[in-house]
Amino acid sequence: MNSATTTSPTKLTAAVSRAALTLTLLSALLLIAARPAQAQTETVLYNFTGGSDGRNPYSRLTSDGAGNFYGTTFNGGVFASGTVFELSPNPNGGWNETVLYSFTGGLDGSNPWFSPVIFDRKGNLYGTTYYGGPGGTGVVFQLSPAEGGWTETVLHGFAGGEDGVNPINGLAMGAAGNLYGTTYQGGQQGDGVVFELSASGGNWTEQVIYEGADTVWGGVTVDPSGNIFGATPSWIFELSPNGNGGWSYEIIKKFNPGGKNGGPADTPVLDQAGNVYGTTVGGYSFGTVFKLSPGNKGKWTKQTLHHFAGGQRGDLPWPSVLIDAAGNVFGTTIQGGKSGDGVVYELSSSSGAGGYKEKVLCSFNGANGAQPWGGLILDSAGNIYGTTDVGGTSNAGTVFEVTP
Numbered sequence: 003m004n005s006a007t008t009t010s011p012t013k014l015t016a017a018v019s020r021a022a023l024t025l026t027l028l029s030a031l032l033l034i035a036a037r038p039a040q041a042q043t044e045t046v047l048y049n050f051t052g053g054s055d056g057r058n059p060y061s062r063l064t065s066d067g068a069g070n071f072y073g074t075t076f077n078g079g080v081f082a083s084g085t086v087f088e089l090s091p092n093p094n095g096g097w098n099e100t101v102l103y104s105f106t107g108g109l110d111g112s113n114p115w116f117s118p119v120i121f122d123r124k125g126n127l128y129g130t131t132y133y134g135g136p137g138g139t140g141v142v143f144q145l146s147p148a149e150g151g152w153t154e155t156v157l158h159g160f161a162g163g164e165d166g167v168n169p170i171n172g173l174a175m176g177a178a179g180n181l182y183g184t185t186y187q188g189g190q191q192g193d194g195v196v197f198e199l200s201a202s203g204g205n206w207t208e209q210v211i212y213e214g215a216d217t218v219w220g221g222v223t224v225d226p227s228g229n230i231f232g233a234t235p236s237w238i239f240e241l242s243p244n245g246n247g248g249w250s251y252e253i254i255k256k257f258n259p260g261g262k263n264g265g266p267a268d269t270p271v272l273d274q275a276g277n278v279y280g281t282t283v284g285g286y287s288f289g290t291v292f293k294l295s296p297g298n299k300g301k302w303t304k305q306t307l308h309h310f311a312g313g314q315r316g317d318l319p320w321p322s323v324l325i326d327a328a329g330n331v332f333g334t335t336i337q338g339g340k341s342g343d344g345v346v347y348e349l350s351s352s353s354g355a356g357g358y359k360e361k362v363l364c365s366f367n368g369a370n371g372a373q374p375w376g377g378l379i380l381d382s383a384g385n386i387y388g389t390t391d392v393g394g395t396s397n398a399g400t401v402f403e404v405t406p
Contacts, residue, residue: 052398079104130169135159171221189213339365343372
């Protein structure tokens with residue numbers, strides 16, 4: 003393991019780099035530089051030790067397109083407050099982990115929870131921490147490459163109350179370089195908010211663009227037109243620019259969280275045709291995968307693609323799904339499988355039947371990881387990459403590859 007941690011004084015403002023790389027469809031379709039297929043179905047690329055290298059990687063990975071992966075850990079690091087890390091292939095066929103930044107737990111932030119990092123055009127990384135910052139209630143941060151390491155800048159420290167409390171699930175970036183995200187708590191109702199960060203004259207300004215009567219959980223996804231999609235436990239919503247600098251809010255589909263199939267779980271994702279996909283948990287089922295399709299007069303049609311059966315077939319599909327170019331759906335469950343530690347699954351469209359067939363690609367057993375909360379990314383050769391919160395040689399989590 004290679005480990006190099008850079009800590010720098012926190013700056014509360016920074017200039018924005020207008021981004022061409024956005025999260026418009028990043029959650030729905032993440033195609034990265036292909037690596038040679040492995041002989042095994044599942045390969046652990048890295049076992050976290052729980053020390054300075056980090057512990058508990060809850061979040062999805064991000065690729066730089068050159069075969070390197072970036073992510074966050076909720077715990078561990080030099081100050082035990084979480085890390086941002088890079089995983090790079092080495093000439094011997096293995097992988098080296100480098101800690102780009104260890105959070106101190108102070109003004110710079112603490113514990114990035116379910117928060118992947120995203121790139122802009124200049125190679126800066128952006129993310130959130132659940133705790134830390136001036137109010138102790140989380141920050142939005144930027145990491146910029148510098149000679150000999152990375153420099154962290156706090157773009158916004160949450161003040162609590164109406165401003166929002168505890169940002170979670172990372173960020174989405176709009177075409178103009180604005181950042182969008184959610185907080186788990188705060189706002190006038192205390193149920194969390196959707197916020198926007200915009201830059202002007204070297205300063206960042208945060209504004210709350212939505213808060214409602216139901217908990218805002220999961221992150222948000224931005225489509226090519228600048229519309230934002232998010233989830234509560236009871237519905238999927240859309241925020242659209244209203245042309246006057248504000249936002250119009252619409253519930254596009256309601257669910258019954260206490261009913262048969264439960265309610266939405268993680269961040270909604272989009273395919274290239276504008277369909278919205280997600281998972282449900284709760285109720286009296288093992289969870290489902292659903293698809294929402296736009297129709298006439300703003301009506302959305304819901305299709306349940308799969309009902310999980312529990313047991314070895316997987317249970318509790320909380321993390322977001324991934325859609326490939328052929329319309330196949332990939333995801334993880336955090337329970338079920340042969341050892342009860344979760345599975346990686348693929349849903350393939352049944353020929354001519356309009357339905358989907360599940361195939362379990364990997365069953366976690368603790369030694370190869372457990373509880374894959376972070377979701378998946380896919381390369382152009384069909385190899386799948388993800389993280390597990392726990393399991394591995396030190397029970398501190400893993401980075402894994404699955405070769406279907």
